[in-house]
Amino acid sequence: NAGVTQTPKFQVLKTGQSMTLQCAQDMNHNSMYWYRQDPGMGLRLIYYSASEGTTDKGEVPNGYNVSRLNKREFSLRLESAAPSQTSVYFCASIKDKNTEAFFGQGTRLTVV
Amino acid sequence: AQSVSQHNHHVILSEAASLELGCNYSYGGTVNLFWYVQYPGQHLQLLLKYFSGDPLVKGIKGFEAEFIKSKFSFNLRKPSVQWSDTAEYFCAVNGYTGGFKTIFGAGTRLFVKA
Numbered sequence: 001n002a003g004v005t006q007t008p009k010f011q012v013l014k015t016g017q018s019m020t021l022q023c024a025q026d027m028n029h030n031s032m033y034w035y036r037q038d039p040g041m042g043l044r045l046i047y048y049s050a051s052e053g054t055t056d057k058g059e060v061p062n063g064y065n066v067s068r069l070n071k072r073e074f075s076l077r078l079e080s081a082a083p084s085q086t087s088v089y090f091c092a093s094i095k096d097k098n099t100e101a102f103f104g105q106g107t108r109l110t111v112v
Numbered sequence: 113a114q115s116v117s118q119h120n121h122h123v124i125l126s127e128a129a130s131l132e133l134g135c136n137y138s139y140g141g142t143v144n145l146f147w148y149v150q151y152p153g154q155h156l157q158l159l160l161k162y163f164s165g166d167p168l169v170k171g172i173k174g175f176e177a178e179f180i181k182s183k184f185s186f187n188l189r190k191p192s193v194q195w196s197d198t199a200e201y202f203c204a205v206n207g208y209t210g211g212f213k214t215i216f217g218a219g220t221r222l223f224v225k226a
Contacts, residue, residue: 042217
């Protein structure tokens with residue numbers, strides 16, 4: 001049972017390049033989330049998907065788009081990367097409101 | 113707006129010292145409360161959670177937390193820390209306000225001296 005799988009683990013982009021971070025969970029969870037983690041700022045919610053077919057903005061959505069491809073997969077896209085998007089990105093999933101979040105291993109993204 | 117505030121950003125303790133990390137939240141409606149731990153180079157893992165019932169909850173590795181509804185607080189405690197508790201600790205709240213989501217505090221970095 002893999003849990004939450006994120007790819008890639010590391011990525012370096014040039015300013016203006018685009019990329020998609022992939023996330024998949026095999027726990028049949030309903031809700032999926034993308035966070036970014038920056039020193040001293042904790043985890044900030046970028047986008048979330050409460051259920052298959054729905055997506056909503058979180059605290060810091062600017063510069064990102066998401067797709068809930070199916071119940072298992074929730075991708076995060078950077079259309080035109082900026083140095084301010086250098087961060088560690090975590091995907092998480094939750095079964096329902098009375099359960100905890102399960103996290104992927106993270107993607108360390110550097111934009112130069 | 114929903115928010116979670118952690119009082120200490122950095123804490124340094126010696127082994128066997130007692131630990132208390134503060135957490136306050138602002139969230140309308142019924143909430144669930146969590147503490148997560150992140151060891152160096154790893155992802156977040158659940159330490160303990162509160163949904164309802166006894167406001168004093170016990171988690172893994174000797175940690176416990178107390179929910180005080182009147183103070184909107186959920187402080188984490190451990191009577192005697194170990195070097196292996198060196199990590200970053202995050203308080204989190206989830207609830208439904210126009211969408212179900214979990215909000216995290218800024219985190220507290222704990223360093224335990226051997």
